[in-house]
Amino acid sequence: MSNGKIVKVSGPLVMAEGMENANIQDLCQVGDMKLVGEIIEMRNDVASIQVYEETSGIGPGEPVVTTGEALSVELGPGIISQMFDGIQRPLDTFREETESNYLVRGVNISPLAREKKWDFKATKVVGDKVEAGDIVGTVQETKVIEHRIMVPVGVSGTIKSIQDGSYGLDDVVYTVETENGLKELSMMQRWPVRRGRPFKQKLNPSTPMLTGQRVIDTFFPITKGGAAAVPGPFGAGKTVVQHQIAKFSDVDLVVYVGCGERGNEMTDVLNEFPELVDPNTGESLMERTILIANTSNMPVAAREASIYTGITIAEYFRDMGYSVAIMADSTSRWAEALREMSGRLEEMPGDEGYPAYLGSRIAEYYERAGRTLSIGSEDREGSITAIGAVSPPGGDTSEPVTQNTLRVVKVYWALDSSLAQRRHFPSVNWLTSYSLYLTEVGKYMNQELEEDWAKMVQHSMNILQEESGLEEIVRLVGIESLSEKDRLTMVIAESLREDYLQQNAFDDIDTYTSREKQFLMLDLILSFETEAREAMKLGAYYQELIDGTEKVRDKIARAKSISEDNLADITKIKDEMKKTIHEIVAVGGMTQNAKRV
Amino acid sequence: MAHKIAVVGDKDSVLPFKVLGFDVYPSPNGAKARETIDSLAQEDCGVIYLTEALAKEIPDTIKRYDAEIKPAIILIPNHQGTLNIGKKRIQENVEKAVGQNIL
Secondary structure, rough: OEEEEEEEOOEEEEEEEOOOOOOOOOOEEEEOEEEEEEEEEEEEEEEEEEEEOOOOOOOOOOOOEEEEOOOOOEEEEOOOEEEEEEOOOOOOOOOOOOOOOOOOOOOOOOOOOOOEEEEEOOOOOOEEEEEEOEEEEEEEEEOOOOEEOOOOOOEEEEEEOOOOEEEOOOOOEEEEEEEOOEEEEEOOOEEEEOOEEEEEEEEEEEEEEEOOOOHHHHOOOOOOOOOOEEOOOOOOOOHHHHHHHHOOOOOOEEEEEEEEEOHHHHHHHHHHHHHHHOOOOOEEHHHEEEEEOOOOOOOOOHHHHHHHHHHHHHHHHHOOOOOEEEEEEOHHHHHHHHHHHHHHOOOOOOOOOOOOOOHHHHHHHHHOOOEEOOOOOOOOOEEEEEEEEEEOHHHOOOOOHHHHHHHHHOEEEEHHHHHHOOOOOEEEEOOOOOOHHHHHHHHHHHHHOOOOHHHHHHHHHHHHHHHHHHHHHHHHHHHHHOOOOHHHHHHHHHHHHHHHOOOOOOOOOOOOOOOHHHHHHHHHHHHHHHHHHHHHOOOHHHHHHHHHHHHHHHHHHHHHHHHHHHHHHHHHHHHHHHHHHHHHHHOOOOOOOOOOO | OOOOEEEEOHHHHHHHHHHHHHHEEEOOOOOHHHHHHHHHHOEEEEEEEHHHHHHHHOOHHHHHHOOOOOOEEEEOOOOOOOHHHHHHHHHHHHHHHHHOOOO
């Protein structure tokens, strides 16, 4: 403990002297109101403190008390389905206690509810040797998530007592005889947010994380343990893409960090998620979601912390052996928070005023994602998939936040405002986006589907790329100048774009497409191409094909609204399409070579 | 490389061309003519003479090869006289090329 005195207040930055005993990253209570702050810079005995609450009314001369502890999160049962602010204060409880819709200052609320009792089931017995990371028991926290209680980092020894029963978070649940004596442990542990939780080994991510979004799963897949960036200008649908992934990805747990965006977007999540059913478990989505909200009107400094709070919680569940996805919407607001603090600290600015260490901070965050083997005697495999939205001002992706993000992520979903204006959603631009996991995922999918999925994807991508080249010609000299073959390519590309890539997030059926349906739909479009090309070879004309298949092409376009239960209908359309094309060939095609007299 | 010249039309109109050494393909109707032309196009035929009477029935086929280098489809009158389609096409092409009808 050390007592200092405020000498300067500048927005969320407070400087205090007489802090020679404090350490960097210590938490402090600032001013008479005891606002929460964190030391981010020390110069002799003057500490610069970023305050996680509004600082108006604070003045020089007021005391600053350090707690000697780093900013930490509480990890234990009761964390799921909660909505926290950037420094893990539960907003529900906050509202009840303060009776205010806005953040009231100087309120001290414990992140996890202490009074609630949880049913603890021990999986170890007295006398077992445990080391850090070992699971000693479980708590069925929600219907889908079993909270596994792990021995905290730094503790190992022999279990002296452990018993099933109903416990609160502060109760001693088990004791461990360590080298330094008996340790009483509860179900809860604390972890400083700025330090990554330890793991045994990092593995190469290879299994895809299915999101139910066709353009993502097919063309730009992400793996469990991968990292992706979603840059896009305003209104391109970043938030919807993030929400869709949060809703439908096949992970065990989702941490959603609403970072500096509109409050209504978090309200949407709160309204929608409890009602939506997770297609993988059949339970409400809220049962596997943790929300962290620092909306645009909440204190800037806490925005900086919210990302770390989120990923620390994600790491905790990863260590239990779960696959976790963390969405951050948006990392640009977070970078802007960094910029604001950096500016107030009078640091030398880098590109566009962002601090010079922006790149390393972004990398630090994304590097905490990954597929890992957890510490402890059992090898548990868990993963964190990090997906960060980036809002480049003006949609110009050459700005520092996007560029620094692209340096560390392997998947890039470029949202395009021109697609969004054409009402093509999700507006992922198929020409500029990329995924470096395509080969691994292709191999995995080939095995799972027992078809040459990778080849289909590659072929479809080629068609889409060819289309953009042909479009240039059409713009210059008109569609008439194209050969029939190229005109067919245009039709197939259009079908791919409109019938496959376009997906309505607000349609009950279209919002989620399983892997099998994706295969059938893509196969349907590609077999139409094969059949049509074959028919043309046999002498059918482009115009005849287009006129003749109008009805069946309409059916292909509607394949997306076939529900997951009636997937056989797609195969039926395929048969019908083949029949129609064969009929066209029979009428107009060549049955034999020309005969000369 | 040498290309062949083919003549497609009703039997009476095309037979005389055989004397000149052209390949002659009598076609009784449009569908047959279309099949013949498509097949000839694949066989590397350079020029196809087609009677106007048949051309009237298969405008799609003719249009299809308009943009291709070969075969060049040239319309000819049949033994019953001209329908003026061939001449009109030439005039249209001239107009397209020069900007106005100079013929």
